[in-house]
Amino acid sequence: MHQDEPRAEAQDEPRTRILDAADKLFYDRGIQSVGMDELRTAAGVSLKRLYGCFPSKNDLVAAYLDRRDTRWRTALTAYVTQHAATLEDCPSAVFDWLHAWFATPDFRGCAFINSFGELGATSQAVTSAARRHKEALLDYLTELARDLGVREPALLGGQLALLVNGAITTAAISGSPDAARDAGAAARALVAAGR
Amino acid sequence: MHQDEPRAEAQDEPRTRILDAADKLFYDRGIQSVGMDELRTAAGVSLKRLYGCFPSKNDLVAAYLDRRDTRWRTALTAYVTQHAATLEDCPSAVFDWLHAWFATPDFRGCAFINSFGELGATSQAVTSAARRHKEALLDYLTELARDLGVREPALLGGQLALLVNGAITTAAISGSPDAARDAGAAARALVAAGR
DNA sequence: TTTCCTGGAGAACGTTCGTTCTCTAGGCTA
């Protein structure tokens, strides 16, 4: 007799396996480059079950982006709250986390920017997912700016978001994580100037 | 008898029409979403001539990116040299030009970032085209920083590039050109701090 | 007029994709 997993986990284990495979493949190679058949193979799941969990590829893409949004922002905020000793250290911690991400071997830019560039013109769902993600990032950074007691928190928050997005795309295209350092320095200068 | 165009122009008129159609369609909807047949129709050219000018879609994509690179950077530098009264005005002029671009009705982000997100993982040609484009932009901004007599021109140039790329992606996803204003203000603050 | 060459229109080919359908094996209930 084999060991049984807990009920709830076993229940959506296929769904999780599919999402794991989608996350890896879609992020690595882009959405249109990955077929449902390859996805099925990677997830180790039958086509019937794949379409049972996600009625269409669009649904799977939406779920992929949704899960990636929460995971990415959770990882960022967790790192910042854990590694920033003081409030003043928070902006630097953001870019430290980015630097570590950029140095990851399979880093390939922002999934939302990539998806938007690929499908934004044809898929309203992708566009709004990207918009929600970037708005949530902006909200977080604006809140951070507000906590810093800066003169115009909305302005600084927006500028930090520009630096984050610029660093991500630059690091992806250049293939080097250095952009995070320049961005961090710029962020510190902007915070200092905004007081 | 109809009027004859000049020889050289008539010679590659089909090529130009193809590139014009490719520029519009690829930029508007992404590369993989546009088929060669639709391109042929938009260019008003036979399939035979299309494949005579560009032996494969990859070649057309490369030519599309190449022409867009030179046009984009030419337009930027022309605007800056024309609208910046003093050297100090140059950074602001860069972001003024971006703002005007963002407000264009068919603005849809950076063609190179979009192409990279879509095909960077599968096409070495697209990756290196994007890399060359961003490096050329970085060189221009670094030169600009050097002319401003700043302490670390390479650092400031890189930071201006981050702001430019961040503003482009943010404007594209948010659908608003406001990012250019925040980026311009950040650029001025960074220039002032770098002296 | 006949022949030859160019180029256009679009049919055709082979592949790939998203999605559905068929067939079958195996486990549960009676």
Place this chain on the structure above:
DNA sequence: TAGCCTAGAGAACGAACGTTCTCCAGGAAA
């Protein structure tokens, strides 16, 4: 054991893609 339901494996389908091929009209050359 007999009947039934589930789910897996993968064939099948219709559409779309990149690319090539066929056919034919029309102009230049002799």
